[in-house]
Structure formats: structure tokens, C-alpha cells
Amino acid sequence: MCGIAGIFHLTTPKPVDPARLERMCTAMAHRGPDGQGTWTAPGVGLGHLRLSIIDVAGSPQPMASTDGRAMLVFNGEIYNFRELREELRGGGAEFHTDGDSEVILAAWQRWGPDCLPRLHGMFAFAIYDLGQRTLFLARDRMGVKPLFYAPLSDGSIAFASELKGLTAHPLLRREIDPLAVEDYLAWGYVPDHRSILQGVHKLPAGHSLLLRHDAPLPAPVQWWDVSFAERRQGRAADLEAELLHLLRQAVTSRMVSDVPLGAFLSGGVDSSSVVALMAEASGSPVKTCSIGFDVSALDETSYAEQIARRFATDHRARTVSPDDFEHVETLAAMFDEPFADASALPTWRVCQLARETVTVALSGDGADEAFAGYRRHKFQHGEDRVRGLMPQALRGPLLGGLGAIYPKADWAPRPLRAKATLLALTGTSEQGYARAIGVLPPELRQSLYSVEFLRLRGDYRAEQPFEELMRRAPARSGLDRAQYADIKFWLPGDILTKVDRTSMAVSLEAREPLLDHRLVEFAAALPEALRLKRGEGKWLLKKTMQRYLPDEILYRQKQGFVTPIAQWFRGPLASAARGIGASTALARTGWFDSRVLADMAEAHIAGRADHSRMLWQLLMLDKSLAQLGIS
Template identity: 50%
Template sequence: MCGIVGIFDMQGSGEIDRGLLSKMNESQFHRGPDEGGLHSEPGLGFGHRRLSIIDLSSGQQPMHSADRNVVLTYNGEVYNFPELRGELEALGYSFRTHCDTEVILYAWQAWGEACVDRLRGMFAFALWDRPQQTLFLARDRLGVKPLYYSLLANGHFIFGSELKALKQHPLLPTRIDPTAVEDYFGFGYVPDPKTIYRDVYKLEPGYSLAIRRGDERIKPRQYWDVTFDPGNFSSMDAAGEELIERLREAVKIRMMADVPLGAFLSGGVDSSAVVALMAGLSDDPVNTCSISFGDPKFNESQFAAQVAGRYHTAHRVEQVDPDDFSLIDCLSGLYDEPYADSSALPTYRVCELAKKQVTVVLSGDGGDENLAGYRRYRWHTYEERMRSLLPDGLRMPLFSTLGRVYPKLDWAPKVFRAKTTLESIGRDSMAGYFHSVSVLSNGMRQQLFSEQLRAELQGYGAIEVFHRYREKAPSDPLSMVQYLDLKTYLAGDILTKVDRASMAHALEVRVPLLDYKLVEWMATLPPSYKLNGREGKYLFKKSLESHLPNDILYRPKMGFAVPLSSWFRGPLKERVREALLGNTLGQTGWFNRTYLEHMVTQHQAGLRDYSAAIWSLLMFEAFLRNAGF
């Protein structure tokens, strides 16, 4: 994989500071340690850091078309480039390399902005068409690869794969956006298209952006979306067979590489399915890796070993220290803005392990969102049934009151911890789902934020992130929350986590379950094929029964968790107090110190579990320190 940067003078053809361009480019050295390249001309500069995967001897970037009219800097893999190359050769284009980069160049010359509709893969790229005086940027449909941009006061448009590249520019405005702070403490990340900074943005998944010199408009265009229109399936068995065949094809096209290739193997359904299909497509043993934890509550390594044994993979496993919290400050530097998914810690470690064997890995990410694997989907459908039993005028005040008076019983058995469910049922469907996924609830954020921050928010709430998608969201309750997660959680949390953790080790991660053709097809499956009673991924699991044992398919989902609660009462006890009650958060004027003290005291006394909120605050404080606030 690679890193890209650029500077574009939107108004004229002024000289681009090549030293600054190089500095921006080198800040992403980790994304592409094999080679680096720059291109500059009046009013334009492109930079590229290369991680060589295909056509190692050529394919250097930035790359020019044969007529020198178009130049491209590109991060990604286009898996159907051999077919596209054949089409383009039939149109008269000649190729000097064997890589997908050159295919994008001529796809642009042949089809213009519509070229993105033909690309099947993961990508973020920028190209400059000199005759048209047009800068064109695009990001892949699901958001596997990132792309940040900003328009500066001097009329320069800058972009990069990571926020750290933009921050090298001395004119980048770094005023924190208060609505992004609200979003962060609601979701645990800053959802696209925002960043933590007011004037810096992410290009959203499935969007492109064309800027013509002399035109000051910056208006991204959506070129792709997923729809959940029901398809025609003769039977569940036939649908299951088709699912496996479609996934096998998505896996096969992602096994093309001129460097060592392998797979993450957690022992869960998705990664195990990918490894099983890879084994059937490979003459050699598949390289697999997993990490283990000493605590059996978090350890899936025995299931990974079971799959590795069945398919005779070259398996590597390492145990992670259960108190591996040395990465906290490192993570804030990797992600460049507040990011509160604690599974970034083990993800970083498994990427570190994988790099010892391979340069490219396949992962099982995307299965939960597309095939309804999260437990919260099951709870949402239960809550929807309750909502349908009572009219809104009765249900909302009744359950809102019950949720408010019901005690928060973190220490009690799960059956008695009903407060969140009662509160969710007292809301409409979208607000109820937001309540179930929030890191800090609406009430907690109200108590956490100072009067100053609440005034700056001017009534804005993080639920507005979901409301952006209300018109296009499906009406079916399960499909609706799947759509919301594909638009927010998948790109903002899951794929961000994997991209930064993998690229920190110059490791490319490919995601067959997020092949857009497969995603489009899975969206047409009846909801009952995905969530059947209490069983999520129902069709997927049934179709995998000949490939994987039942104790892999039907065991409870574990996830990539870390023991935050015990850390904050034990080895990180003092660090928590220093971070939450120290000067860094205090100087912002955004937080209610009394409530911070309450959370720390209650958690460390074992009276409440505030671990998710504390972790979010720890990561926000680390971001502020690293960003120089």
C-alpha cells in the first residue's frame, strides 16, 4: 500500500514549495518505505510513498500518461485491472508497465470521471489533467483507503492519506470543531466527512471530487451507494451456495501479489471463512497469524489453531501481555485525531506479527456489518417489536421514565442491566440505535461537557450524523441499522483502525468481504437470511458448515477486547487520574471537572464501570498533548 500527498493552487500557477511537498510526503514514510517520488509543475505538486506489491521493478509514482498530459498519485489496489487493461488496449492505449496504476491513468483519459465506476478494489487517488486544468480525487466505495483534504487561506488545496501529512503545512488551520468533539464522545471516532478540525475534511467513501482551476467550488459527488432492495432467491440453500461462490471469487482476485501473502486468523467466523477459501485456492500452505491473550475471556487462539490445523496453514501465534498498555501514546500519534476503539491495541500487535511473515494479508472485516453479526442488531430488532406494540404517545413517555428511574447496575448479572434497553425503547428507531452504540449517552455527555462547550454546540447533537442518512436508509429495521453502520462505523472505526495499524508496519490489508459487488449482492438478501431468531450471520454460517466445525461457527462472539476496566483500577490507576483531572483537559474549558472526578472515583471504587468513557477521555487527552494544545 502507499501514501499520497498533494498541493494544488486553485487560482493560478504559482510555484509549489518542493521542500514542503517533500516534508508532507516523508511524514507518511511508514505507508510506503520502498520508494518515494515527487512531481511538481507551476501550481501543482504531487508526492507518493510506495509499498511495492505488484510489478516491483516498475510502477513508480507519481506516474504520467504517455502523452504527459495526465499525472497520477495513487494508494490502493484495483483487482480487475487486467480486464480493464484489455478494454483500454482495444481502444488503442499502449502500456509500459504491468501495474494497475497505469490502468487508472488511461481509464481517466478514456472515460473521465466515470472511470471510478469501473474500478473494483480499494483506492484513494488524485490525478491532474493538464489540458482540462482539472484535479480529480476519488475514494473507494466502502472507504478502505483514507483521503483528507483542506482549502487554505492562500487558495491552495492540499490533500493526503493521513492527517499528519496535512499538518506539515504551516497554513493548515487547526481550530478544533466543537461538533466533532460531540461526535467523538458519541461515537468514539469522528465520522466522515468531518475531522476534529473545522476546516479539514475526509473525502467520504463512494465519493469523488473534481476541481477545475479558477473555480473555487469544492463539491464532492457521490458515485456509489448500496441499496437494500430485496432480490429473488429460489431457496436459502441456493443463496448459501451463491454466497460462498461470490466470496471465493472475491478472495481469489485478492490473492494476486508479487510479495509474500497471508491472512489474519482470529478464530472467528469471518477470518476462518476467508482462510478456508484461500486454502482451497492455493497450492502452498496459507500463511496465517493470530495473537493470544492470557485471560481466557479474551482469548480465541485455540479456535484459530483449530482452523489452522484443519487447513494445514503455516500458522504463527504470539501471546500479548494482558497489560500491554504501552501503546496508548503511540496510538494517538498513529490516528492523528481522537480515536477511542481500544481494539486498536491488539490490532496493532497482530499487524506487527503479520509483517514478520508477509507483506499482504487478507482479513475478515465487513462480515458483521453485511451479514448482521453484531449482537446489537438482535437487540435492535427486539426493541423494534416493542416499539410497534405501543403508540408513540404512550411508549415514549412511559419507557423514557422507566429508563430514567431504573438504576445503572454495572455489577449485576446481565439480565438485570436493562437501563439502556428501556431508554432505547423510549426513543424512535434511529435515536434508539444511536443510544445503543453511543460511547457516552446523551445524558452522560450533557454532564461531561461544560456550559462553554454546550454553548459552542448551539444545540447540535451527534444523532445528526445518523439523520444525514435518514432519507436513503431502508425501512426494514435490520437493514436500516446495517446501512447506518456501513456509512459510519465501518469506515470511521473499523477500517480506520486497520488502515493505520497495518500501515504503521508497511503491511497491506485486503478485505474480500467488502468487495463492492459482493456487498451489493448481500444487501439484497432477505433480513431473515442474515438474522434468524437469535442467530446472526445465519445464511453465512449454514453455508460454511462443510468448511468449518460448528464450535467455530456457532460459539458466542468474543471480539478483539482488552481489559480496560481492570487496567483503570490497577496499573493505570494513577495515569487515569492525571489525564482526566490534569491540566490538558482542564485548559480546554470544555469539561465539567466535578463529573470527571465522579467518574474516576466511582470506577476506581468498583461502584460503576466507566471504562469506555475513561478510555475515550484518555485518548482525547493524548490527542491534545500530541497535537500541541
């Protein structure tokens, strides 16, 4: 796991100042504490930070190909590099290291851009081909590893693993994109189709970019996609056996490491499944760690301890308390862009705990998206049935009217909180799912914005690209389209961003075996009833894991990595809630109605409503603006 950076001149191949590359890399030093290097040639420069995982003593970067005609900087891991190396050797390639970086170079020289489908792993890399005078940028299928890039005023393109690598370049302009603020308020993060800074782009997951001197900046090219349009045939028992094989393959391939390795363990189905398969494949106790909360209703450490005992792991646990709120500045600095998934705090804490004993940790991320494990998938499936029974011309006026007058009963038992469901049913399947996955709905965002910001936003709504993504999905059903959007939009924008930044902040490599692309492709082709059956999500996965895990782990109510911010804002953090509307960076933007923000803060503190997610979003936006130097 590493950090990469570079500069490429599209027009005149001007010399690249190595000092600029070094500043860009130094800004991301946490991504690679084991080494730093730069390389320059006319019109191009590459920088690299190394966290040694495979071939610890060798494989320095930037790395030259055997014939010296290509240079590579690479962030990630290629899990099938040994098999690829043997195949390439059979074609005459020579290797001088034991790592995966040299394999990527040889694969590029053999197959060019067509090397990408052969690479199994997580990666973002750049290859400069001296013969072709091209720069090739690529990002892995799921978007596990990030890559930002931006055109600059001197005719160059700068790229880096994190936005802070780009902001270290003196020519990068720091102007906020108001549409990114709209996106952020809707989703709680800035999705991959946009950046908080105007002119900065993110290379989308499963895409590549081929740059040439004396040629304009091209559009990224998609090299991988997942399809929900096919359905696997066969008996459930045979599909279960195939799933178990894929799970074992995904886990064992990610256990290859020349440094200490362990796993995150929450006690949920996904992390417990990973730990069970690691224990099966390991000759020594698996090192596991978990984070708990000092709010008992949200604490899952007892389930993690149960799994740790079951598989005799070397387990460690730690508790997060409200005092950790003092680290909000640190969190904002990790993400550069505003990021409001409050589970980032405990994720960072569990990464810190893991890094005390290991350098690599396997996580359970990805199964909910691939196998329909979220509660919202069950609701979406049911709501689509209602939509099929009642035409929208009838649903809109009838249910929309009920939704408008139904109280937002945050205090009520869950079955009585019908407002969101009624509003979701008024529109299309895509509109309903956008509401389900979003944080602040359109009408609430509208009430927060100032007149000036509404002018800046214009006709754009954050839900528009999301709904279009669902409409264009290679899928058969509403559930298919929802899962497709999860994998293409939510997963890289929220979940994988959270894990990458929090793990890299402590120089820890996180690996996600349940996002092995063969496993995801298999899950996408399963009949709906093997993903969501009688209201039970991840049905085939849970049935497959019954041989390893008890029912009280497999079938207990999903809880997730929840942070008790609602309680915090009503207790020790109440003063922070009251100060959000008057905070310096946010107040100076003039984007929000400060009176509305103050009223919502008081309603939350008094317990009349739950505005904790909105308060957290605004707080993290304020801190992010300050980190970017926006005032």
C-alpha cells in the same frame, strides 16, 4: 499500498514548492518505505510514498500517462486491473508496466469520472489532467483507503492520506472543532462528516471531487451507494451457491501479490472463513497470525489454533498484556485524530506480528455489517417489533420513566441490564440504534461538559447526522436502515480507520475480501430471514460455510477483538485513570467538569461502575491533543 499528498491552486496557478510536498510525504513515511517521489507543474504538485506490492520493480509514482497528458498518485489496489488492461488494450491503449496504476490512468483517459464503477478494489487517488487543467480526487466504495483535504489561506487545496500529512503544511491552522469533540465523545471516533481540526475535510467513501483552476471548491459527488431497498428472489440453496461463488471470487482476487501474503486469524467466523477459502485456493500453507490476551476470559487463541490445525496453516501467535499500555502515545500518533476503539492496540500488535513474515494480510472485516452479525442487530430487530406494537406517545412516558429510575447495573448478568433497552425504546428506531452503536449517550456527555463547552456545542448533537442517515437510507425495514448506517458511518469511521492506520504504521497492506462491493450488494438484497434468522446473525453466511467450518466456530457466542481495559484501569493503570481529569492538554481546554471526571474514575477503580470506555476516550483525546500541539 501507499501514501499520497498534493497541493492544487484553485485561483492563481502559483508555483508549488517541492519541499512542502516532501515534508507532507515524510510525515507519512511509514505508508511507503519503498520509494518517494514528487512532481510539480504550474498550480499543482503531487507527492507519493510507495509500498511495493504489485510490479515491484516498476510502476514508480507520480506516474505519467503514456501520452504525458495526465499524472497520477494512487494509494490502494485494483483487483481487476488485468481484465481492465485487456479491455483498454482492445481500444488502443498502450502499457509499459505490469501494475494497476497505469490502468487507472488509461481508464481515466478513456472514460473520465465514469471509470470509477469499473474499478474493483480499495483506493484513494488523484489525477491531474494537463489538458483539462483539472485535479480529480476519488475514494473507494467502502472507504477502505482514507483521503483528507483542506482549503488553505493562499487559495490552494492540500490533500493527503493522513491528517499528519496536512499538518506538515505550514499554512494549515490547528484549531479544534468543538462539534468534532461532541462527535468523538458520542462514537469513540471522529466520523467522516467531520474532522478534529476546523477546515479539514474527509472525502466520503464512494465519492469523488473534481477541482478546476479559477473555480470555487465544489461539493463531493457520490458515485456509489448500497441499496437495501430490493429483495432477491429464489431458493435459499441457490442463494447459498451464489454466495459461495462471490466469497471465493472476493478472496482469490485479493490473493494476487508479488510479495509474501498471509491472513489475520482470530478464530471467529469471518477470519476463519477467509482462511478456509485461502487454503482452498493456495498450493502452499497459508501464513496466519493471531493475538491473545493475558486475561483468560477474553482470549480466543485456542479457536484460532483449532482453525490453523484444520487448514494446516503456518500459524504464529502472540499475547498482549497490560504492559502494552505504555504504547498509548504511539497509538495516538498513528491516528492523529482522537480514536478510542481499544481494539486498535491488539490490531496494531497483530499487524506487527504479520509484518514479520508478510507484506500483505487478508482480514475478516465487513461481514458483520453486511450480513447482520452484531448482537445490536438482533436487539434492534426486536425493539422495532415492540415499537410497532406500542405508539411512541405511550412508549415515551412509560418506558422513559422506567429507564430513568432503572439502575445502570454494569455488575449484573447481561439479561438484567435493561436500562439501555428501556431508554432506546422511548424514541424512534433511529434514536434507539444511535444509542446502541454509540459509546457515551447524550445525558452522560451532558454531565461531563463544562458550561463553556455547552455554549460552544450549541444545539448540535452527535446523533443528529446519524439518525438522518438512517431516515434517508434506501431500505425497507429498521434492520436494513441499521445495516446501511453501519456500512456508511461506522465502518469507514471506526473499523476501516483502525485497520488502515495500524497496518500502515508497520508498512503492512491489509485487504478486506468480505467488503468486496459485489458481496456487500448481494448481502444487502437478501431477505431479512437469510441475514437474521431465529436470533442468529449472518445466517446464510454461516450456512454456506458449514462445509468448511465446525459448528463450534460458526455458532459460538460472538466475542470480538476485545481489549481488557476495564481490568487494566482497576489494576496497573489505576493511576492513569485518576490522572485523566488533571492531565495537562485536556485540563487546559476547559471543556470538562474535572470534579465529575474524578468521581467517575474513583467509582470505576472501586468496581461500583464500569467507566472504562469513557476513561479510555478521555485519555486518547488528551494524547491526541498533545500530538496535534493543542494546549
